[in-house]
Amino acid sequence: MGITAIVFWILSALTLFSAIMVLVSKNPVHSVLWLVATFFSISGHYIMLNAQFLAIVNVIVYAGAIMVLFLFVIMLMNLNTKTEMKKNLWMKLGGVISGGMLLWILISVVRTYAEQSKGHPKIASVNTGEIGLIKNLGHVLFTQYALPFELCSVLFLSAMVGAVVIGKKN
Amino acid sequence: MTLLAFDWALFIEKLVLIAVVIFGSLGIALYSTWAERKVAAFMQDRIGPNRAGPLGLLQPFADGAKLIFKEEIIPNSANKWLFILGPGMAMTAALITSAVIPWSSHLEIAGRIMPLQVADVNIGILYIFGAVSLGVYGIMIGGWASNNKFSLLAALRGASQAISYELAMGIALIALLMLTGTLSLKEIVEQQMAPGHYWNIVYQPLGFLIFIVCIFAECNRTPFDLSEAENELNMGYHQEYSSMKLGFYLFAEYVNMFVASAVMATLYFGGYDVPFLNESLLSPNVAALVGIIALMVKIVIFIFIFMWVRWTIPRFRYDQLMELGWKKLLPLALANMLITAIVILWLQHK
Secondary structure, eight states: OOHHHHHHHHHHHHHHHHHHHHHHOSSHHHHHHHHHHHHHHHHHHHHHTTOHHHHHHHIIIIIIIIHHHHHHHHHHHTOOGGGOOOOOHHHHHHHHHHHHHHHHHHHHHHHHHHHHTOSSOOOOOOSOOSTTSHHHHHHHHHTTTHHHHHHHHHHHHHHHHHHHHHHHTO | OGGGOSOHHHHHHHHHHHHHHHHHHHHHHHHHHHHHHHHHHHHTTOOOOOSSSGGGTTHHHHHHHHHHHSOOOOOTTSOHHHHHHHHHHHHHHHHHGGGGOOOSSEEEETTEEEESSSOOOTTHHHHHHHHHHHHHHHHHHHHHHTTOHHHHHHHHHHHHHHHHHHHHHHHHHHHHHHHHOOOOHHHHHHHHHSTTOOOHHHHOHHHHHHHHHHHHHHTTOTTSOGGGOHHHHTTOTTTTOOHHHHHHHHHHHHHHHHHHHHHHHHHHSOTTOOTTOOGGGSOHHHHHHHHHHHHHHHHHHHHHHHHHHHTTSOOOOHHHHHHIIIIIIHHHHHHHHHHHHHHHHHHHTO
């Protein structure tokens, strides 16, 4: 077992542990902080795949911006167990079904991939792939995937305008 | 043993470098507190600390010892774990930025080339941006865990201020990136050192102005220290803290100041470049030493500017702060970015 494998197992254990803690924590603020820890360990995985740009953008966008806003809202609402809404049975049932279907799809993706690549399995390129570097990624995004990229930016713009419109109502 | 197939010399070299950088940052932050009091005294025509040692030079150690030996109080209704975590996160976020700063060129010890930079990652600027965006967690967690409404208000103010000023800062940096074409801090410094090339401040004066204002806001320094506005919030987000936990919060501010000064010197003022001197003529070790001294001089000048501003400009009101960030700096940064892009395109197709 090389040093890469050891780091991988430690990171994976950390990711799973923090992800479980997000669900188990009673206090919403603790949940948010565990989620931040999860993002950090996922960023660690990105770095192991030599995707440094993705890793740092994951930290900036999710840990640095979105989670701060989450924390902001939770702190302002001052949620605690007493004021927690009671969810009705149908809601819980719907959650279980949709969550189970998502799991089903994920498992089927992994299984079809494993069956298709029988005999010559493709292993994630650790520490060698070049596509995650910012130069190559930028090149691909602005040539091969230019149209989807621009469409995404329009989508974000419209979401922003929508948020402003909703905010202006009051 | 495959575990041993690992460059242990590199590991030890980096470990030593990290230790030196961290203790160096802490040492400089320690003496920044002394310098701040001396600068304040000078501006207000006083003498400042002069009892502990010559010129009061032992004052920081006396303060540190006092903070450590003071009684530590954790409020009954505070969230204990987060209350303890808060100051630690503030300090960690302040220190991790120093990992990507190139302190000088490289040393040559017994034929081994030792770069004086902990990690030359090819996303250096984004790393700094990420580390800055984490700085707000220390304030938010500490303020919320204290279970005090003034602390909470201060924490929310600090968070919204940091998020607002990150935007203008990021856009000011994008203009710089268009110019350099690289995100690696080492390459940015080397570009500025190259003959026939000037420091980035010459090409990006407006960008630097926006950047330094945003850095002041991100470091929570006056005139933007809204999260510790004593006259409206009693004391701010660290009101319930005592002993060394309070010390960590106060100290993290000085570490932040030091690292921010290093970043500004690296991005806009040539890093370890000495003006009008061709470093390649010197032997590598001498060049490295001269480089460190040059960078430190630039950093000290920036730290002095931080203090100068603090004792000159009064604190902004909260609405003024938000107006400056969103209605003035952000459009200015966008205009700066567009103009830079147009000029670069024009020069390429001339």
